[in-house]
Amino acid sequence: MLWVVGLMIVGIVGFILMLATLIGALVSMMARAGRALIGLPGGPSPRTCGRCRHVNAAHARYCAQCGQALGAERETTDVHG
Numbered sequence: 536m537l538w539v540v541g542l543m544i545v546g547i548v549g550f551i552l553m554l555a556t557l558i559g560a561l562v563s564m565m566a567r568a569g570r571a572l573i574g575l576p577g578g579p580s581p582r583t584c585g586r587c588r589h590v591n592a593a594h595a596r597y598c599a600q601c602g603q604a605l606g607a608e609r610e611t612t613d614v615h616g
């Protein structure tokens with residue numbers, strides 16, 4: 536009768552290993568979805584005006600309050616002289 540117990544143990548261990556693989560795949564998928572939902576660091580964030588401290592949209596190029604160029608230090612690369 537020992538072989539029956541051996542077969543059962545092998546079957547149960549195989550089943551558990553299969554479950555662990557499935558759960559691992561699910562957890563990795565959920566982690567990716569959660570990060571996408573929360574928002575990755577470096578994503579679009581509100582732009583605060585340096586002059587009047589007005590909070591503008593992430594895609595705004597100029598302040599809606601005072602017209603100050605947002606992120607001008609990077610975009611205006613024109614050389615004088």
Ligand SMILES: [Zn+2]
Binds near residue numbers: 587589602603
């Ligand atoms: Zn402003």
